[in-house]
Amino acid sequence: MRFVLDAEQRLFGETLDKLLTEAAPFGVARDWAAGRHEPGLALWRSLAGAGVLALAVPESAGGAGPLPVELVTAFHELGRHGVPGPYAETVATAVLLGRLPGGSPASAWLPAIADGTAVVSLALPPAVPYALDADVAGLVLTVDGQELRAAVPGEARTSLDPARRLFAVTPGEVIAEEAAAAAAEGYDMGALVCAAQLVGLGRRLLEVSVDHVRTRRQFGRPIGEFQAVRHHLANALVGLEYARPLVHGAALSYGTPDFARDVSAAKVSAAEAAYAAARIALQVHGAIGYTDEYDPSLLIRKARALHSAWGSPAAHRARVMSALA
Amino acid sequence: MDLDLSAAESFRAEVRHWLRAHVPATPLPSLETGEGFAAHRAWERELHAARLSVVSWPEEYGGRNATPLEWLVFEEEYYAAGAPGRVGQNGVNLLAPTLFRYGTPEQLARVLPPMASGEVIWAQAWSEPGAGSDLASLRATATRADGGWLLNGQKTWSSRAAFADRGFGPFRSDPEAERHRGLTYLMFPLDAPGVTRRPIGRIDGKPAFAELFFDDVFVPDRDVIGDPGEGWRVAMSTTGNERGLTLRSPGRFLAAADRLVELWRERGDASDTALRDRVADAWIRARAYRLKGFETISRTDDIGAESSVNKVFWSELDVALHETALDLLGPDGELAGEWLEGYVFSLAGPIYAGTNEIQRDVIAERVLGLPRAGR
Numbered sequence: 037m038r039f040v041l042d043a044e045q046r047l048f049g050e051t052l053d054k055l056l057t058e059a060a061p062f063g064v065a066r067d068w069a070a071g072r073h074e075p076g077l078a079l080w081r082s083l084a085g086a087g088v089l090a091l092a093v094p095e096s097a098g099g100a101g102p103l104p105v106e107l108v109t110a111f112h113e114l115g116r117h118g119v120p121g122p123y124a125e126t127v128a129t130a131v132l133l134g135r136l137p138g139g140s141p142a143s144a145w146l147p148a149i150a151d152g153t154a155v156v157s158l159a160l161p162p163a164v165p166y167a168l169d170a171d172v173a174g175l176v177l178t179v180d181g182q183e184l185r186a187a188v189p190g191e192a193r194t195s196l197d198p199a200r201r202l203f204a205v206t207p208g209e210v211i212a213e214e215a216a217a218a219a220a221e222g223y224d225m226g227a228l229v230c231a232a233q234l235v236g237l238g239r240r241l242l243e244v245s246v247d248h249v250r251t252r253r254q255f256g257r258p259i260g261e262f263q264a265v266r267h268h269l270a271n272a273l274v275g276l277e278y279a280r281p282l283v284h285g286a287a288l289s290y291g292t293p294d295f296a297r298d299v300s301a302a303k304v305s306a307a308e309a310a311y312a313a314a315r316i317a318l319q320v321h322g323a324i325g326y327t328d329e330y331d332p333s334l335l336i337r338k339a340r341a342l343h344s345a346w347g348s349p350a351a352h353r354a355r356v357m358s359a360l361a
Numbered sequence: 362m363d364l365d366l367s368a369a370e371s372f373r374a375e376v377r378h379w380l381r382a383h384v385p386a387t388p389l390p391s392l393e394t395g396e397g398f399a400a401h402r403a404w405e406r407e408l409h410a411a412r413l414s415v416v417s418w419p420e421e422y423g424g425r426n427a428t429p430l431e432w433l434v435f436e437e438e439y440y441a442a443g444a445p446g447r448v449g450q451n452g453v454n455l456l457a458p459t460l461f462r463y464g465t466p467e468q469l470a471r472v473l474p475p476m477a478s479g480e481v482i483w484a485q486a487w488s489e490p491g492a493g494s495d496l497a498s499l500r501a502t503a504t505r506a507d508g509g510w511l512l513n514g515q516k517t518w519s520s521r522a523a524f525a526d527r528g529f530g531p532f533r534s535d536p537e538a539e540r541h542r543g544l545t546y547l548m549f550p551l552d553a554p555g556v557t558r559r560p561i562g563r564i565d566g567k568p569a570f571a572e573l574f575f576d577d578v579f580v581p582d583r584d585v586i587g588d589p590g591e592g593w594r595v596a597m598s599t600t601g602n603e604r605g606l607t608l609r610s611p612g613r614f615l616a617a618a619d620r621l622v623e624l625w626r627e628r629g630d631a632s633d634t635a636l637r638d639r640v641a642d643a644w645i646r647a648r649a650y651r652l653k654g655f656e657t658i659s660r661t662d663d664i665g666a667e668s669s670v671n672k673v674f675w676s677e678l679d680v681a682l683h684e685t686a687l688d689l690l691g692p693d694g695e696l697a698g699e700w701l702e703g704y705v706f707s708l709a710g711p712i713y714a715g716t717n718e719i720q721r722d723v724i725a726e727r728v729l730g731l732p733r734a735g736r
Contacts, residue, residue, distance in 0.1 A: 040362070
């Protein structure tokens with residue numbers, strides 16, 4: 037079992053980092069927030085071209101997956117760069133569709149997910165009540181008991197994270213029966229990649245904060261010389277350093293009976309660590325971090341939004357405890 | 362590196378089998394008491410006879426060349442079995458790694474076997490009244506003498522020194538040199554003429570540590586570790602072990618977290634979700650520490666200053682885990698027992714081996730790359 041990434045996986049992460057750095061995703065996120073989707077959709081196609089979405093699609097349907105370790109590697113980078121769009125929802129849907137018993141007409145969407153031509157969203161109430169970016173998704177699904185249904189997007193809801201465009205949905209036509217088990221697996225994968233995204237964005241906020249305190253001077257010296265500031269950042273690192281192995285460990289337990297429990301442990305830890313990093317980033321930046329215009333504040337907002345997306349920490353702790361006790 | 366967990370499973374089975382047959386049915390008296398110290402020493406002898414006291418050491422010194430994975434597995438089984446605390450841990454975890462790096466073959470052959478068997482129990486003597494977090498300000502001296510050195514001055518907060526046989530630590534050998542320079546790392550007998558030890562009751566009164574006074578205590582040259590004057594470098598090689606995985610292995614926290622979940626099942630009030638969440642967090646954090654341990658031993662590079670990240674994590678986890686247990690016990694939480702003993706022990710964690718404030722400074726400077734600063 038590999039508890040660290042192998043050379044190929046590391047290279048994959050580095051390739052995505054480079055691709056995303058060049059794409060200037062903070063600008064893409066601001067466009068996305070304003071309803072200008074084209075740059076974000078172009079990035080979607082690039083990422084699909086790099087193989088990100090195929091990782092969730094079974095080989096039989098034109099994908100390469102599911103490959104959970106590669107998925108969390110990719111989502112760590114999506115998180116670090118604050119990429120907008122329903123990536124976790126699309127991955128969860130791909131896993132769900134790939135697990136439907138006996139095949140379903142909806143499985144025909146899988147090749148289009150893998151190659152990036154389909155943008156998909158998903159609502160899984162109660163933990164995932166709204167469909168993210170339903171206005172750009174070609175397919176929006178929801179699950180009602182055992183039934184997988186088309187979801188009819190309704191009213192848009194405003195998120196703290198302006199790049200998260202949420203839509204209430206009502207269940208529409210039935211797409212597949214006996215879908216609850218597949219939906220549960222889709223949910224677990226969605227929560228896992230969301231956890232990876234959180235660790236990535238927490239890491240980025242720590243990097244940005246370190247840069248800031250090295251250069252920002254007060255009282256004649258960099259504020260990074262003040263112990264109160266240094267200890268905040270050290271604490272942020274400790275949290276993130278122990279969230280990452282949980283995310284990786286959960287990816288390794290895909291396909292075992294412990295997967296749901298391990299995903300929950302990872303999501304709790306990633307959400308708390310990323311949110312703590314966001315609070316610390318806000319604090320050490322002072323007022324600039326509290327502005328809309330400062331790009332890292334997009335990540336500060338996303339950290340809070342994702343903290344409770346794909347299951348709140350309380351819900352995931354409850355799941356851990358019901359698996360244990 | 363690929364870690365094949367199944368490769369350690371037959372070793373796991375052997376260890377589990379042995380422990381099941383040998384772990385005392387009733388807990389030994391606290392190792393921080395004279396009676397308990399003797400009982401724990403006898404237990405070390407028993408472990409050693411089965412070649413389980415120092416599994417990762419080479420065979421010639423009493424070990425069995427266990428891989429890091431096998432060592433982690435040993436620790437998991439050891440603590441899961443509820444086996445006694447390790448009275449020799451300061452020697453095994455803090456002195457032995459230093460000897461493996463800086464010791465002479467003669468020192469290894471002379472010092473390690475009796476350490477492995479519990480015949481000689483070691484105490485770490487680093488802190489002084491004026492040198493705690495600021496270790497480099499230490500003032501106890503080693504003065505050149507015929508064939509060796511004479512130690513003078515005072516060490517304090519020396520864990521296990523109330524009952525241990527020998528001690529080790531840095532002394533100032535060049536009175537002209539300051540701070541990190543001019544220190545020499547020495548081993549010395551605690552029962553030698555000129556050594557006075559005064560046990561100190563820790564917060565629950567048990568004599569878990571001691572003050573040591575040195576009055577012309579002779580130490581032969583053969584008990585210097587590394588070169589004279591290089592004591593700081595030798596000492597710093599210990600801190601990585603102290604803060605890293607070896608001093609507090611994941612197995613210890615996994616076992617405690619499992620017992621906490623058990624306690625929740627027995628005593629928990631299902632409607633108290635706040636307490637339930639703390640139990641969940643303790644379990645999650647223990648699992649994180651285990652996975653991080655696998656990650657660490659899979660790496661080929663030295664973790665260096667990242668060991669400070671470890672130390673902050675495990676010491677805070679230990680306190681939180683035991684606080685949660687005491688809260689679960691409610692009004693019985695203050696009563697003497699294993700949870701309270703563990704709690705008292707855990708409270709020292711954020712202080713010893715370099716306070717967590719010092720660790721955060723190390724993390725800030727050497728892991729995050731922040732500018733050097735006054736404290």
